[in-house]
Amino acid sequence: MKKIFVSGCYDIIHAGHVQFFHEAKALGDHLTVCFASDEILWLHKERRSSIPETHKKGLIAALEIVDDVVIGDNHEVGLDFQDHFRNVKPDILAVTEDDQYADIKKALCEEIGATYLKLPKTPPQFKAVSSSGIVKWIKAPDQAPLRVDFAGGWLDVPRHARDGGFIINCAITPMVSLRDWSYKQRSGLGGSGAWALLNGKSGVDSEIALGVGWQDPAIIRETGLCVWRSGQQPDLYLKRDPSMLKGRLAVFYTGIDHDTPSLSEGERDYDMIVEASKIAADGAERQDLSKLAEGTMRYHQMQLKEGMEPLPVVEGMLAHKYCGGGFGGYALYLFEEQEKRDAFVANNEEALSVEPYLRPIT
Numbered sequence: 001m002k003k004i005f006v007s008g009c010y011d012i013i014h015a016g017h018v019q020f021f022h023e024a025k026a027l028g029d030h031l032t033v034c035f036a037s038d039e040i041l042w043l044h045k046e047r048r049s050s051i052p053e054t055h056k057k058g059l060i061a062a063l064e065i066v067d068d069v070v071i072g073d074n075h076e077v078g079l080d081f082q083d084h085f086r087n088v089k090p091d092i093l094a095v096t097e098d099d100q101y102a103d104i105k106k107a108l109c110e111e112i113g114a115t116y117l118k119l120p121k122t123p124p125q126f127k128a129v130s131s132s133g134i135v136k137w138i139k140a141p142d143q144a145p146l147r148v149d150f151a152g153g154w155l156d157v158p159r160h161a162r163d164g165g166f167i168i169n170c171a172i173t174p175m176v177s178l179r180d181w182s183y184k185q186r187s188g189l190g191g192s193g194a195w196a197l198l199n200g201k202s203g204v205d206s207e208i209a210l211g212v213g214w215q216d217p218a219i220i221r222e223t224g225l226c227v228w229r230s231g232q233q234p235d236l237y238l239k240r241d242p243s244m245l246k247g248r249l250a251v252f253y254t255g256i257d258h259d260t261p262s263l264s265e266g267e268r269d270y271d272m273i274v275e276a277s278k279i280a281a282d283g284a285e286r287q288d289l290s291k292l293a294e295g296t297m298r299y300h301q302m303q304l305k306e307g308m309e310p311l312p313v314v315e316g317m318l319a320h321k322y323c324g325g326g327f328g329g330y331a332l333y334l335f336e337e338q339e340k341r342d343a344f345v346a347n348n349e350e351a352l353s354v355e356p357y358l359r360p361i362t
Contacts, residue, residue, distance in 0.1 A: 001029045001030055001058065001090075002027070002028030002029050002030070002091050002092070003028060003029070003030045003088060003089070003090040003091050003092070004024050004025060004027050004028040004030065004031045004032070004054070004090060004092050004094055005031075005032045005081075005085060005088060005090035005092065005094070005114075006020070006021065006024050006031070006033055006035070006093075006094050006095070007033075007034040007035070007072060007080070007085075007093075008034075008035060008036070009035060009036045009045065009080035010033070010035040010036075010056065010060065011032075011041065011045075011047075011049060011050050011056075012050045013056070013059055013060065015175075016097075017356070018063065018065075019120070019320065020096065020320070021033065021063060021065050021066060021137050022095070022120050023094075024094040025065045025116070027092055028092060029089060030067045030068070030230075031065060031066055031067050032068045032069070032070060032080040032084070032088050032090065033060050033066050033069050033070075034055075034069075034070045034072045034080075034084050034085075035053075035056060035060065035069070035071060035072065036070070036071075036072050036080050037053055037071045037072060037073040037080070038053050039073065039180050040053070040072060040073060040074075040080045043236070044077065044080070045249070046313055047176040048344070049078035052096075053071055055239055056186070057069050057071060060132070060333070061092050063237045065090055068088075070084040070088075072084065072121075076104075078100065078101030078104050078105065079101070079104055079105070079108060081094050082108055082276040083277025085108060085112070085114075086111075086112060087357065089112050089113075089114070089215060090114055091114060091115065092114060092115045092117050093105060093108075093109050093114050093115070093116050093117065094117050094119055094121060095116070095117070095118055095119070096118070097118050097120065097121050097324050098148060099118065102116070102118075106258065107306055109145070111167050111336070112153075113142070118123070119331075126208055127285070131250040133323075133360060134287065134329075138207035141197065141198065141280075142177055142198075143175040143177045143198075144175060144176055144177070144194040144197045144198050145171040145172055145173055145175055145176075145194070145220055145223060145357045146171070146172055146176060146183065146189040146190050146191060146194055146220070146221055146232050146248065147169050147170060147171050147172060147190040147193070147215075147216060147219045147220055148169065148170055148172055148332045148354065149167065149168065149169040149170075149191060149252065149321055149323060149324065149332075150168040150169065150275045150280045150292055150295060150296045150299070150319075150321075150332070150334075151166075151167075151169070151216065151273070151279070151280035151295045151296055151298070151299040151321075152165060152166045152167035152168050152169075152228075152273060152274075152276070152277035152280065152281075152299070153167065153213075153299070153324060154212030154213065154217070154264075154268065154270070154273060154325070155167055155213075155270075155273060155275070155277060155327065156214050156215040156218075156228065156230065156234075157198075157212060157213040157264060158213075158231075158232045160264075160270065161230045161231050161232060161356060162230050162270055162274050163229075163230070164225050164227060164274060165229075165230035165273065165274040165277050165278075166225070166230060166237060166277040166280070166281040166286050167215050167226075167227070167230065167277065168225075168227050168228075168276065168277060168280040168281055168292070168295065169219045169226055169228075170213055170224070170225045170226070170242050170356050170357075171219055171220060171223040171224065171242075171356070171358070171359075172249065172354040172355060172356060172357055173354065173355050173357045174273075174354070175357075176194055176198075177198065178198050178199075181215060183251075183330075184253050184329070184330070184350070186257045186321065186329065187253065187258050187322070187329040187330045188258040188321070188323035188324030188325065188326070188329030188330050189251070189323055189329070189330055190215070190216030190217075190219070190220055190324070191216075192216060193215075193216025193217035193218075193219075193220045194216070194220050196217055197217065197220055197221060199347075200208075202217060204217050204218065204233065204234065207300065212236050212264060212360065213323075214233065215228065215234075215290060218234035218236075222236065223282055223357055223359040224239045224240060224241065224242055224356075224357075224358045224359075225239070225240040225241070225242035225245065225356060225359050226238070226239050226240075226284075226286065227239075227281045227284050230274075230277075236278060237281070238284070238285055240284055240285070240287060240361060241358055242356030242357070242358055243356070244287050245289075245334075245355075245356040246288055246338075246355060247335075247336065247337070247338030247342075247355075248289070248318075248333075248334055248335045248336075248337070248341060249332070249334060249341070249353070249354045249355065249356065250332075250333045250335070250341050250344055250345050250351050250352065250353050250354065251323065251330040251331065251333070251351070251352050251354055252311075252312075252320075252330065252331045252333060252348060252350055252351045252352075253329070253330055253350040253351075253352075254311075254322075254329060254330070254331060254350075255350070256327070256328030256329070257322055257326070257328055257329070258323075258325065258326075258328045258329025258330075259325075263325040263326070263327060264325070266306065267306070268302065268306045269302050269306075271304040272298070272301070272305070273292075273299065273302055274345070275298060276298035276301075277295065277299075277348055278298075279291060279294050279295035279298055280294075280295025280296060280298075280299070281295070282294050282295070283295055289318065289334075289336075290318065292334070293318035293319035293334050294319070296318075296319035296321050296332070296334060297319045297320075297321070300319070300320060300321035300322070303321060303326050305351075306326070308326050308327055310323055311331050314333065314340075314344050315340060315343070315344075316336055316337065316339075316341070316343070316344070317333050317334065317335055317336075317340070317344075318335060318336050319332075319333075319335045320333045320334065335350075341353065
């Protein structure tokens with residue numbers, strides 16, 4: 001009888017694991033599966049097991065292709081299975097191509113005369129997932145806010161970061177979900193950051209990979225009225241309760257798609273962006289609405305200098321600017337009082353009232 005041995009965390013059993021077990025079993029007659037104990041998972045992966053190890057053992061044992069299931073509890077990283085391995089004395093230790101502990105596993109195989117065998121990557125029968133990815137998906141919220149930005153946009157793009165600069169933004173409602181998205185898409189309100197969060201991802205790395213900045217996933221996850229330091233990664237300088245903005249915010253859709261990646265290398269006055277960001281940051285810190293508006297308007301002056309079309313001036317507004325990279329999408333309007341905001345929205349079908357959002361403390 002040819003004995004095969006496999007080991008892993010197998011924290012949340014999914015179809016990829018089952019496919020691997022099938023491929024391993026095809027190498028011989030008897031398949032032993034070893035998974036890391038709850039203690040080892042905590043020590044080596046710094047996370048709790050998704051289900052008790054007795055339940056996990058029962059699930060794996062229920063698979064017809066599996067002949068025996070054991071629990072690894074050795075503390076040596078990469079070799080939590082070694083006592084069972086020595087006891088079983090298998091003919092083959094089957095591993096995946098991305099095995100991180102090849103050297104020490106090969107040494108263990110040589111010790112008992114087993115073959116260390118990497119199974120080649122084969123086309124997955126199902127969309128690839130991971131246990132950590134499943135956990136993130138389960139923990140993902142059902143709804144997420146979007147965001148408006150007052151000043152400092154582009155200073156969150158790593159290659160455009162400036163010492164002393166800030167990014168000032170605020171999470172807003174109405175919320176969005178994977179099933180309900182009441183805003184226009186490609187609109188400059190941070191939709192890609194919200195989409196990443198709703199799908200269980202941080203979004204920061206993916207936004208930077210697109211050639212844009214990290215402010216969307218950062219503020220959407222944090223919520224509130226926030227001031228961030230310009231830099232390579234999110235660095236929160238201060239956070240304020242955004243209640244001073246209640247009843248004062250509206251967004252106006254320009255009718256043009258917003259496409260930040262295509263604008264990332266455009267010519268713009270970064271010194272002027274830094275200047276605007278400092279003014280707006282001071283307004284946020286002191287909760288001075290007029291100062292926040294001053295910084296916002298200063299940023300819009302830079303946008304006009306960059307070549308964007310002037311936005312309509314409306315009664316009662318304190319400031320306005322294009323959201324995100326501009327040249328389309330939504331424009332932010334900041335009003336001196338709610339009555340003026342509501343009148344603007346009532347008289348413009350492309351306008352929408354939005355409210356600041358601060359996640360409740362639970």
